[in-house]
């Protein structure tokens with residue numbers, strides 16, 4: 648699918664850190680939607696108090712005159728705002744809710760990883776168990792969803808959707824080096840255990856609307872999180 652977006656001069660700034668974290672799906676969406684956008688890496692923590700809720704990502708929308716018309720924080724609100732605004736989210740409430748349900752499962756597992764990075768001692772062990780339980784369910788449920796759609800590399804229909812992009816970003820995160828502390832033993836999302844996910848990854852990487860995303864070396868080398 649080749650999207651053409653009439654933006655009426657609208658442009659966006661994605662304010663975030665140079666990590667995948669909560670921002671990679673937003674980067675992919677902004678690219679896929681062919682909107683005018685750029686990244687801003689704020690000085691931190693100096694700029695913290697100037698954000699709507701003290702953390703990032705933040706999306707800043709500007710009109711054709713460059714005036715700020717909208718400022719939005721919370722990664723999930725940002726993703727869904729963009730997906731709805733540019734008709735990437737179904738208008739059918741149940742279909743949209745299903746995509747959001749799948750997305751929230753991904754976010755839940757991602758949060759275990761972030762917490763694991765910061766945790767110490769016994770809490771780390773608890774988080775390994777929590778991650779293992781939910782990531783195992785996620786791998787099974789998402790593989791089934793992909794099979795239910797004919798294992799064509801998409802969750803819904805035969806075109807790239809919001810959940811396709813969010814899932815690609817999630818699986819990219821867990822293929823990266825850092826998160827392997829949790830994932831490397833399980834290999835839940837590796838091709839040998841999840842051929843449906845491998846098919847999704849290959850399909851998204853072949854989508855011409857995402858070619859600029861994959862052509863950028865920044866996107867292929869970006870660290871996963873702020874935590875070491």
Ligand SMILES: N[C@@H](CCC(=O)N[C@@H](CS)C(=O)NCC(=O)O)C(=O)O
Nearest residue numbers: 668669695701702703704721722723
């Ligand atoms: N619920 C928020 C969480 C955002 C969040 O935790 N952001 C972190 C970076 S990934 C942050 O801003 N950390 C710096 C800080 O809080 O000072 C979202 O989904 O956007």
